[in-house]
Structure formats: C-alpha cells, structure tokens
Amino acid sequence: MTSTDVTETGVTESAATPLLEARELTRHFRVGRGFGRQMLHAVDEVNFTIGRQEIVALAGESGSGKSTIARLLAGVYKPTSGEILYQGRSTSTYRSRKDQLAYRGDVPMVFQDPFSSLNPAFRVSHGVLRSLKLHRPELSRAERFEEAERVIEAVGLSPAGDIMNRYPYELSGGQRQRIGFAQALAHKPKLILADEPVSMLDVSIRIGLLNLMAELRETQGVSFLYITHDIASARYVADRLMIMYAGHVVETGPTESVLQNPKHPYTDLLLGAVPDPRAPLSTGIEGDTGEPPKVIDPTPGCRFRWRCPLAIDRCHSETPLLRVLGKNHEAACHVAEPDAN
Amino acid sequence: MPDQLLEVRDLTVEYDTGDRPVVAVDRVDLDVHAGEFVGVVGESGCGKSTLLFAIAQLLSSPAAITGGTVRFQGQDLVTMTEKKLSALRWRDFSVVMQSAMNALNPVKSIGAQFRDTIRAHDEPVADERPAEVLRLVGIDPIHLNSYPHQLSGGMRQRAMIAMALLFTPDLIIMDEPTSALDVVAQRSLMVQIKELQKQLGFAVIFVTHDMSLVSHFSDKLVVMYAGQVVEFGDTRAVFDAPQHPYSAGLLDAFPSIRGPKVPLTGIPGTPPNLASPPPGCRFQPRCPKAFEDCPKIEPELYQVGAVQARCLLNVKEPVQERTS
Amino acid sequence: GCGGGDKPIGDAASSNPSSSAGKGGGGTGQYKKGGTVTIANVGGQTWPCQFNPFNPAVNQVALGFVYEPLTFVNVLKAGATTPMLATGFAWSPKKDSIVFTIRDGVKWSDGQPFTADDVVYTFTRMKEQPALDLYSLWTGAGLTSVTAAGNKVTLKFKAAAEPYFFNFANQVGIVPKHIWSTGEAASKPATWTNTKPIGTGPFTVESCSGNNISYVANGNYWQPGKPYVEKVQYPAYLDNNPANLDLASGKAQWGGQYIPNIDNFYKSKSPENNYWFPPTANVALVPNNDPSRPATSKLEVRQAIAYALDREQISKIGESGYQPAANQTGVVTPTFDKYFDKDALTAAGYDKPNLDKAKQLLQTAGYSESNPLKLNVITVTGYTDWDASLAVVKQQLAKVGIELTVQDLQQQSYNQKLYTGDYDLAYSSLSGGPTPYYELRQLLYSKNTAPIGKQANSNYSRYQNPEVDKLFDQYAAADEATQVKLIKQISSYMIKDVPIIPTTESVDWYQYNTKDLEGWPTQDDPYAQPAPYNIPDVGQVLTNLYSKSAQK
Amino acid sequence: MSAVVAGASAPVASATRRPRGGLFRAILRNRKAVVGAVLLFLFILLAAFPGLFVPGAHHDPQAIGDLPLQKPSGAHWLGTTGLGQDVYAQLIYSTRESLVIAVVAGLGATILSVIIGVSAAYLGGFADDGLSMLTDIFLVLPTFPLIIVLATYAGKGNLTVIIIVLILTGWSYGARQMRAQAMSLRNRDFLESARVRGERRSYIIVVEVLPTMISLIVANFLGAALYSVLTAAGLQFLGLGDPSSLSWGTMLYWAQNQGALVNGLPAWALSPGLAVALLGVSFALLNYAFDEISNPALRPVRRRRARSAS
Amino acid sequence: MRYLIRRLGFFVLTLWAAMTLNFFIPRMMPGSPEEALRQRLSKGGAVVTPEQLRTVLAEFGFDPGQNLMLQYVEYLRSMVTGHWGVSIGSSLGSPVTTLIGDALPWTLGLVGISTVLAFVLGTLIGTVAGWRRGGLIDGIVPPVFIVTSALPYFWVALLLISLFAIGSDPILPNDFNYDQGLTPAFTGEFVWSVIKHGILPAATILITAVGGWILTMRNNMVTTLAEDYVRMARAKGIPGRKIMFGYAGRNAFLPNLSGFAMSLGFVISGTILVEYVFNYPGLGYMFYNATVSTDYPLLQALFLLVTLAVLICVLLCDFAVFLLDPRARTKG
C-alpha cells in the first residue's frame, strides 16, 4: 500500500491549501521487550484534511487509533512515517523552539478526562495563564489575568474572577471541561484537537459543551478535530465525519452523507448499534460480539474482514484503499458500490 | 409465587462521612414483578448503585440503610440475618456489577469462581451447569480454565451474566453492565440479555446512566435524581410524555442520528451535592420551569396519567398510600 | 621434691613452685583433690575451640592450662623465677648464651615422656616457621642456635640477651615433638587448630564448645598431688554485664573484669567476694615530642602539664581509686619500689602539683591568657575510665590556662594516629614486664620509634636521646645491682625531659571468691599476676587453688 | 519498620488531591495526627531550648559529678551516670542531636529519592533501567550491616558521617515509590496538557509534577526520618557513633557499657530509648495519619448498626 | 523466560555490587587487621612487632602488601568458589565456614523463626482487623501497632530484660543461647535451656516486627475489601470466612509478599541489635564482632551470606507471587 494517488484525488479538489493535512500518517508502537518484540499498528497510512472553520468528527471503536491521531497532530508522538502539513508546511521542518511554540499555540488540545486534565496542585487558572505566557509573551502580567478572565467567561463560566481562583476539585466535571476549552482558546488557536471532550460527562451537561464548540467555531473561527465514539453527537456538531477501524480510516465524507448512506460495512454496523429512543430497534450483524481487534503485526487484507458479512476473497489478500464513492464521500472497501448519481 | 417479586418501600441509605451524613438514597419506592425488566436511569452520583446494593444488602460501612424495607418474595431482606440472606443470594436473586474486570476475582479461574459459588449453596447443581450457562451467553466453556485477565472486556461481562444465571434466579440486578463496552459490543450484549430474559423468565433491574440504552429493552423506567425517584412508569409512557422537567431535559439532551437536526439545550447547571441538597425540590436550581413554591415545598411522587412524577407542577392528586 | 632454680634473676625469694602459696611444706599431696573453679573473663566471642599455643588469638586458653614454659617469671615480684619444665638455668658470663636443665620425669598428657628434644624442637620450629616466633626471638633477640645435650638445652645469642629471658623462658610454651612433627601440625603449625591439645600442664581439655571450655586435672601432671582443683570451667562471655553478674553471684569465682562501682556491685554482695588490682604499668599522657608539633615538642609545655596534674585526683575520680596514681619517674610503685628514686622526684618538685610553676613555664613557652595553649588529646572510644580521667585532666589543665579538647576515636583510628604520630597528646598505656626496664624501653628507646607518618613499634612519643639509648644497651649484660642503677638513671631522664607524663598505673583486674576456693594470689602473697588473662601466670594460680569443701 | 509503615501509601488519585488550606484542618481532625504533631512539637521545643527544661544545677549535662551511679532522686531526677553526670539533663540536651539526625537525614534521603525516582520515571529507557536497578540493589543490600561497616571505618563516627551514611542507605525505598508515582503521573492528562501547551521538560518535572507528589514526598520524609532515628540510635547504641556526643543513642551506649541495668538503674538504661521510641512514634503516627488523610478509605470508621431503624 | 533471565541478571548484579562494596569499603577506611590484632595481643602482656604480626597474618592468608586489584580478583574468585579463608580477627585461624556454620543454626532458629512468625501472625491479625472494619480489634490495632512498629529493637530488648531478666534469680535468662554448663545434645534439659534463652530475643523481634505487618496487611485488606469482587463474593452468598481468606485476604496478601522479601534487609539490621543486646552468638553478633576486629574474611563471607539470603528470599517471593497470581504468570 504505497501508492500516493489517493492524496491527489483526495485533496486537490479544494483550491486553497487546507488548514491541516495528514499524509500517509503512520504510527506504530513496540509492544513487549527483548525477544518478543512486536509492532502494534495504531495508525496506518492515514490521509485526511481539516479545513478552516471546519469541524471534523473522528469516530470509531475503542482502540481504533483515534487518540493516537490526536496525539500525533498535537506533537506528543512523533509519526513513524508520513507527515503533517500545517498551512502547507510540514511540521517536521520545525526546528526552532519558536516554530514549535507557534504550532502548539495554533493547535491546542482538549482532553477526554476533565478529572485528570487539570493539575490538582494548582488553581484552575494555572493552565490558562501558562498558555498565555508561552504563546502571547507580549502580554503583561495584568493583561494575562484580564485575558484569562475573558476566555473563561467566553466558555460560559462566570463570575470568571471567582472560578479562576478555585482548585480543580472545587469544580464540577462540566466546569472543568470548560476550563479545558478555555485553556485551548487562550492563545487564539486555529484548530482545537478535542479528544472525546464530553464522553466523561453526564448527558445533561454534554449538550452544553457541544453547543459551545459550535459557538466557538462561529465566533472565533476555529476548526475542530472532534474525536468521539458517539456518532449522534458527531452528527450534532460536525461537518464531516471520518470513521476509523483498526488504525485505518475506512470511510469519510460529509456527516449527513455518511449517516444516510454508509458505504463501509463497519459504518453500517456502528450506526446500527447506536441506541436511539426515537427510532425503532434496528438489527445488527447476527452473532457479532463487538470484539475489537488488536492490530499487532498485521498481514495485508481488510482489517474488518473477520467480522464482515460481505467479505470476499480479495478482502483477505489486499488492503482496500479509500475510494471516492460519492460527493466528497470516500470508503475503503472492495465491495462497496459507488453512488448511482 | 406472588406476582409481586420485589417491593421496596421508603428505602433510605446514608453514608457516614464524619460531619454530615450523605443521604444517597432517599425514601425510594420500587416494585418489580416477576419477569419484568425495570430500567433505573440517572446521572452519575445520583445513588443508583447505592440503591442496588441496598436492595441486595451489599452495603458496607460507611454506608448503611437507615430506613425502609426491601421485601423480596414476601420476606424483608433488611432485617434478615446474614445466614438466611446467604441462602437466598444467588439462588433467588443475583447481581451483575458495573465492571466485570473488578468484579471477578483476578487470581481465580472462572471455573473456580463458579465452583466457589456452587459450594456456598447446597443447591443441587449438575456438573456441566457452568459450561451450560457459559454457552448460553456465547462463551466457549473452554474458558472455565481461563483467568479474568485473559478474557476481553465483553467476554468478562458475559461471563458475569453467565454466573448470575447459575441457579436460574428470579431476579437479576444489573449495575451498568455495558458501560465499559464499545457501542457495538454494548448493543450485542443488550440484545442477548433481553433474549435470555425472554427465554428464562427472570426479572431484571437494570441500572444505567444512558437513557436511550434502555429505551428499547425495559418495561418500566425509574428516573432518579439526587437520591430520589423523580419519575416512574412504563418506559414508552415516560419517553412519549415525560412528566418531570428533569426527564424531559434528559430526553432533550440526546441528539439523534436520524430525523431532522434540531438544536438541543441540555440542562444547565450541575447536580447537587448530596451532603447539602438544595431546599424544596432538589431539581429546582436547574429547572427551567421552576416557580416560587419549588424551593419551599418538597414535592412527593404524584400520579400523572400513566406515570408518577415528583414535581409540583403536577399537584393534582397525591399518590395513594399503598398497602403492602 | 622439686628443685629450685640455679640462678634466679632478681629477687630469688621463691624458687619452688609449690612453696609460693607461702603455706610452707614441699607441697606433696598437701591438699585433697576436688572442686571446680569457674572463670569469668570476657572474650567477646564464642570459643573457637583451638588450643594452638602459637596462635596469639587463642593462646590465652592454652598456655598455663595445657602448655607450660621452661621457667615462670613473676612480674609482681620483680622477675622472681620459678622453675617449671626446666629445673634451672645458667647464663654465660656475657649473657649471650643460656643453659637450661630439663626436668626429669615429666610426662605429656598422652603418657609420652617429655625430653630436651621437645624443647629444641619447639624453638627450632620457630626458626623454620617465622609465624610461630611471636616474640621475634630468632629475628629480633638474636637467637642463633638451640641445641640439646642430655638434659641440657643451650640457647645461643648474638649478643647479651637477658631482657629476652622473660619471653623465651616464660612466654614460650613447650610443645610435644611427637605430635607436632606429623600431619597438619607439621605442615602448617601456625594455623593448625589443635583441638585436642597434648601438653605438660596441670589440665587437659575435657570438652570444648562455643559456649564453654571444660578442663580436667591432668592425671600425669609432674607436680605431685597437683592440681588440687579437679575441674576448670571457662565459659565464653560476650559482654561484661553477664560476666560481672556471675562474679557477683558467686557462680564464677575468678574474674578478670572491670566492674564499675565494684564495692557496691560486687564486694557488698558477699563477704567472700574479694578483689585486688595490682599495678603493672603506667597509663600516661603521651606528648608528641617530634619537632613538627610546635607545642608538645617544647620541654616547657610538657613540664607545665606534668606540674599541673594532680594525679591523686585523677586516680580517685577518674579511676574510682582502682588505679593508683603514677609518678613522673615512670616506675610503677609499689610493684617496682626497688627501682623507684623518690628523692629525685621530690627534688624536681613532681611529687605534688605545682600550678604556679606550670603557669610560669607556660609563660616562658610564650603562652598567655590572650594566647592560650590549645591542645587536643586522643583517646579510645569505650574506655569509660579514660574518659573520666581525661575529664579531670581537662579541668586541672584549665586551671593553668591550657584548653584541652578530648577526642574520642574508634580503636582503629586511634591506633592509626598513635602509631604514625598524628596527634598532640594521646592517652595511652603499654604493657609492663618483670622490671621497669621493659616498659621504659618500649617508651623511650629510639629503635622503637619511627619518623612521623611511619608506624612506630612502641615509642609513639618519638623521644630520641642517644644517652638514654646507651643506658638501655648496657642493661642487658649488667648484673642486678647495676640494672637497678641503670633504671634509676633512665628515670631521671623521665624527670628531666618529660617525654611521657604518667597519670595513673594500669592494673590487673582481678576478682576472686573464697567461699569454696583458697590459695588465691593476694597482695600479701603475690605469687603470680592474678588476672586469668595473664599467661602463663594462670597456670601458677590454678596449681595453687584448692577446694575447701574437698578437704573435709 | 519505616518501610512497612510507608508501604501503605495512598493511591495516586486521592494522594494528589490537595484540599485548599485543608491540610492543617485535616491534621487537626485526625487524632493520630494530633498526637504525633504534639509529640514532635514537644521534641522540637526541647531541642531548641533545652535549658528551659533543666534545673539550673545541671545545665552542663556533661559535667562530671562526684556521685556516680545514683538512683533517681530529687537532685537527680533520673539518677546519675557512671561519671556522675545528671541523666535527666543529658536526656534533654540529647534531643537536639537526635532530632537533627532525623530531620537532616530524612530530608537528604527524601531529596535523593525524589531525584532518582522521578528522573528514572521521566528519562525512561536505559536511564530508567539503570536507575531502577541501582534502586533495587540498594533496596536489597542489607543496609544496616553496610552502615555498621561504613560507620566503623569512616573514622570518627561523627554526626556528618552518620547522616551521610543514613542518607546513602535510606533513599532506595522512597525512590521506588517516587518512580512508581511519577510513572503513573507520566501519562496523566494534565501533564500531557502541559506538554501540548509547549512547556519544557524541566518545567514540567519541577513545576507540574513535584507539587502533585507532595503528599508522597511528605510521607516519605516521615518514613525516612523514622528510619534515621531508629538506625542512628542503633548505631550509637553499638558504640559506632561519637561517644562523647550528646544523643540518646550514645546515652544508651554508656548505660549499657556501665551496666545500668545490672546496677539497678533502669531509669538510665531505659529513658533514652523511650525518648527514641517516642520520637519514632511521633513520626510513625504522622506518617500513618498522613496516609489516612490522603486515602480516606483507611480512616477509622464507626461501625454503625446497619439496620437500626426499619 | 525473559522474566527469568531478567531476575537472574538482577540477582547476579546485586550480588556483585554487594561483594564489591564489601571488599572496597573496609579497605578504603583507616585501620587494618594488623592493628586490630596488635591491639588484642597487648592485653596478654606480649609485645609483638608489626613485622612479626604481618608474618603471622600472612600465614593466615592475609597479605596486605599485595596489589589491591589482584586482591579483589582473588577475593571474587574465592567468594564464588566457597573458599572463604580463615578468620583473621578475634577467632584468628578458625575457618570462616566453621565459624559461620556454628552460628548459622542459632540465627536461623531464632531470627528465622521469629521473623516468619511475625510475618504470619501480623498478616493474620491484619487480615482479621481489616475484615472487621470498625470492630473492636480494628479499633485497637492501628494505634497500638503504629507505636510498636516505631520502637527501637534494642530498647524493647532492654525493656524486656529489665522486666524479666534482672536480679539475682531472674525469670528468664538474657544472655547466650543456652546455659553455659550444658553440652549440646538432644536432651530435655538442653532443649528447654535453648528455648528459655530464646524467649526474650524472639519476643523482641516479634514485638517490633509484627506491627508493620499488621498495619500493611490491614490497609491492604481495607483497600481490597472495597473491590467489587469482594462485594460480588458476598452477593454470591459465599460464607464470610471464605471471603475473608480466599478472596480479600489472598489478594491483599500478594503485595505484602514482595514487601516481605524487600524488608528482609531491615529485619537483618534488627537482628544484629537483638543478638548484640542478648549476646546471642548468631550471625548478627558475629557480624558486629567481625567489624570491630577488622576481620575481612569473616566480614566478607557474612556480607555475602546475608545478601545472598535476602536475594534468595526475594526470588522465592517472586516465585510465590508468580504461583499465586495468574496475572504475574502471563505477564512474565
């Protein structure tokens, strides 16, 4: 799977360079030490783009590599191969701390767990103030405080002056998660990587944060990579949906298009499993126990083939690539039919 | 066997925290009939697990039942001796815990844990029963020799359910058995539970924080908020016409993957701290429909059509005192 | 009977071993046999059950008990001799050769006869195996040959060797050739464990375990009727406290222990509990005489210290009076009264403290109140009495304006500093000998010293004076009267140069219980050094003890 | 000993939770902590102003008197030593050295544990392997024999030597715990957040990690201090300290040496040990209470009648 | 397999480190066997020159003139091959193996038994205390044993002595391993004597060591009892005793087991003090003695032995955890 024509077909359609582009992004992890060394393919040759002021949802089952992609983009992990182009420039060309800081300022991250993403030893303003100090060094101390108050208020926490001086344990989960957004917002970002930012929260609070995301996109013009395994919430906020399975992006396209007309059998399975009180109970694949695969030293072939009701011989020998099957709608499946129109 | 399998009245549970006790379960009533699937929903920390453990008499300090009765098959479990309880346990009602990783003893094989259970009761059990129930939930009996950590999350949950079926009890109490699973696995397990229930006829109390999950499976629905039951009724009735603003808000907080895309609001604010609940109605600080009486009068459960709701908006006729 | 020595050195008052108890008679069957004596002397370890007399770590339980010397030399009686395996000895006129007459009729404890050959063998082995020659007889004393002719054994030396008589006649135990010439005893005599020792001594080892050595009377012993006591128990003690307790309770009858508060703890417990602490050597402040030490190399400073000390007080407070006060001549009294020049001491004003003189001397040396003399004295950790003594010394010196700092050191560090001369003042003691010559020679003879940084043998003060050396050199060949004169001359240098400042006299710690046992050495009858750790004196005591209950 | 007590340290999640201003209140509310703190405070007072607690006649605790081995009396509250020194005065004046050993050695060992433990966890790879191995080696090395050998041969047996030896042998247990905790912190979201923010590694370790480990560090210090008190006293008791110094261990050494017990002076033989024990107890109580404070599961509970009202 | 190799590597490395430390530390410090010997000899009144002493020591296998590295290599070889030489300290000339052989049974008997007893007892009491959370035992256990676990060994020893072994006719002996007059044999008298002499030292070790185990076990137990599987066991109607030992106890015990091995080093330190106070002629006392008298061969052998003992115990506990904990089994 070395062809690069996917990138060409995938990206050339948008005239301007996308905000961020991943090319053949790959990350492997070594598991076990010494003799029993094996490679876990967490993310394998993934291509995607994120446009300006766009919310891209990344969904998929647990362990499919969603967080790994976020971490690769955030620069926590180095890619095993492939590259990340930010505003057309590869991040691997960043040498100076200034370049790196600039990128980090533009692409912050919001974490999944509001209970562990704030340092319990500091007031909740700590992270916001540090971000300001690092990324907007021109501000004076007082200005930083002002600015912090502003962003904390911007995420709907008030009175900001009071909230700022609390310790994390004095805030509820929803409030903490908002602080997480405030931290990301502090330095005028272009793209926020949000790794399951609402999954740990109660349903009653979730929607508020999703609304906040949409609002931030509108008012501040930031883009989001919204990672979730909750398809319904992805539909609620995202313009585009990417579905991952076992380290591969198996389907991507405009949210509605993917939901109404899933091309990949995994997407089908996933959508069927989403409980929806307003819809009748759908039938999933009979006998599927939903066990996700571990991708250790994989052989070529479709990674979903063991669970796939439609699998053909070819699926066992050849890894399917993303194919354009509809308007902006791509899927990596040998048997999926293109749209009629 | 009476139709009324379980009858919980005025059940109150307190956690002793040193200064002020936390009333995690506050005067809860609950009825379960044989073969019924009762869903209990509510947000994290509202006292769902505490309620289940109180019913099963599994609380340990600092929690204690400070009031109420739990009648199971006509006997009060609260006042029952540990010895008599032991005899009832697992034979007549069993429990499936939230996380199977923690609920299975990590140092004993699945088979050994089955054996321990069988040995603890003098119920005659065929030797192949463990294998049989494992097969029932779709696990190869070969795993009787496996240790919990050798099974995947889904398999562990299934093994737990198999274990709960060991003596074919009348009631199985389940505490978020699927919350650790992936959506696909979650759905598959739910379908299986439902099928087993149909097949074997046991009643289920099913706790979850995901309202949509139980929508298709449960017969009755109990909505809890801050230690209290705020709405109770047939599942469909609650979904179609929620009578408590909290239930309504919960339903509103679920985006759907089908149908028109509507903006949702959710519920502003945060659940109260149970050590110092707000005065009057506990939902009142977050309630979009609150009026001046709400902080003053503590509402009771009122019958509203097919359901009961704990909301002053519904004060038409107080719920009848039920006799046991 | 047993013959006397031919030519005893020194005071020849007692020459018959059995008469030493002073109770008259030839000693044949004087007392009935019976009884047991238990010794309490802390060894700080369990017994290794080795009885090799050449192994310095274990010879305390072998010599005197099982192995005997040719002649016993009594330190407490200025070197009076008692014939043992040799009935007598004769020096050549130049004192460079000595002939021992070997006793007839002595049998080894395995029944084999003892002969002159055994004596020759013992000394010859020491030449062949230098590790056996603990007293450096062949290398240091100048022994050149040991030959036997009939019952005569002749030791020839390069030069006059009388000072070594104490070593070769008294301290070397004679071993049986027929045992030591075979097997491991022959191939590795120094390390041979010798668990079942065969000797000529009054006792044989009955059994030995880590906890206890049990000796029984040697049926073949050559002194008729002796030993009177039939058994000796020598338990291993790891610590002073239990040993002291056993002594106090009478469970052990013979002690070699330092017991704090002895009158209260020991003596008051029973009228039969007795002690006697005979002095044998000096405990002294050793000033570093080396010129590299600006203060202590000054005569005035040393003198000032000597004048400032009130030795009686040191003895009384620091040593609870157990150790008597010493004097500046370096001659231990009353043990060596004969050599003591009291007049010289008084003339120099050292007989009592003289603070004015001390202050004046310090002034001469350039010290004053504004420029006080600060000195450091090293001592050994764990020597409580020394610490107390030094506390007193410190107070006394403070009175004349000397600031003394006491530095307690671990034994090893202390030794290191002392031997290599890395100190101002050291509190120290050495062992004595049958006459003051032995101690003074260790302290003052220039061949016993070494440059700073090198280990000195015994002259740690680094005192060097050719005239004193000459006096020591003359001693070996001199007759007895001259020897006394020589020692008095040497002690005059002690007064004049103050190379060493004696404070108290170190003693033998000795406790004895008279409930059942009699025949103990006492102040009135000091027939041997009485503490059980003295070899071979322990043999003398054991052959004199008898059980009272057995006499009935 | 200390290892065992410290072993019961709290799980990370709760250990890192720091109530604002509440630590002091939490201590006040815990009975064990109060007893421990009061004891420690008392010892600190004794160490700082020993003169206040000693009657004027005995202000020089080393002064040699002419009444040795006296039983306790009005003049000498705990009797006198073999040199006639006042035992009570010695006891009070000894507090300082014993406390200094505990605190300095405890601090030193804790600092070393933090440095080694945290760098092992943070550097990872070979550095981690090496440092962990080193820690494990020091952990299983029989330290006390090692201390004896060190203290004996390191010459004077003075305070500095003892403290250094205690530090060298006392850090390993803590380092292991520090490493474990730092490892578990390593991938906590707030640290990742700092990394994503663009913080430097050194900043993260010093500013973000260490404060969250405070509770473990304090527990560790208390454990190490306890260990130091006991070990130092043991050393001095064996005569491997500086025998002319004033400390409880040295007092015990002299008492043992001069047969305090057999001479019927239990007050002299036992009181310094009691002081060591009390100081140790105060550290142990604080340590345990600290565990309880940071891990509420361990707190004592009143066993309520489960079905009182029904 | 990999696990095994790692553990073995650790074992060898630690041993080597211990041996190296043990070789160099004494030699880097002032003092030497010659001086120690010389000091001892002067008590008997003998004046022996340093040269003569070196001759004697050389005969016993100690040659200080040799190159240090050569000595080191020689030392490592002899340690490994078991040629531990002869004592050059207060037991000059006794083979080190004999000395250790004589002392070892006493230490094993006294310290071994009481340490294991303390561990077992502590674990049991801790289990019960943790199980009956809030009960009478649990009310007493933590405060009391926090105190005992902070007591110095030697002080407890002294206290016991002053309570039981002081005066002219003490209840119990406080010194040595058996009455001095007896010869070791399997007679009632001898065995009784051994027991009598062992009571106080054993009690000392028990009192000071048991507290720590009780506290850790109790705390582990409390933590374990909060686990779901314990609640689950109750839900299954499994009898209390079985839950206490089979479910909670066993799982709470596992971390303690490795703790036990690791803390053996501490136990040995206590041993030295206890044996010293009670003059118990075991390895601890011997160690002290060997140190004081600069007895290199004995010191080295003892250190090796002690390290070996700790390491073997660590390995055994690893192995036990390996057997008892299926998780560890698959991880390896």
Ligand SMILES: Nc1ncnc2c1ncn2[C@@H]1O[C@H](COP(=O)(O)OP(=O)(O)OP(=O)(O)O)[C@@H](O)[C@H]1O
């Ligand atoms: N640092 C790491 N070392 C080894 N393996 C890793 C590491 N990080 C992730 N993995 C593995 O990579 C795979 C993908 O992990 P990732 O966290 O990206 O999944 P995810 O899609 O975010 O899952 P979830 O929904 O559970 O968060 C998993 O199998 C995981 O075990």
Ligand SMILES: Nc1ncnc2c1ncn2[C@@H]1O[C@H](COP(=O)(O)OP(=O)(O)OP(=O)(O)O)[C@@H](O)[C@H]1O
């Ligand atoms: N040990 C305790 N001490 C004090 N309060 C407690 C304790 N355990 C639980 N609580 C309180 O009791 C309440 C109910 O807890 P419970 O575990 O029953 O909630 P839940 O509804 O099961 O939540 P979740 O969905 O998170 O499982 C919570 O508010 C919690 O804070």
Ligand SMILES: [Mg+2]
């Ligand atoms: Mg993830």
Ligand SMILES: [Mg+2]
């Ligand atoms: Mg719960």
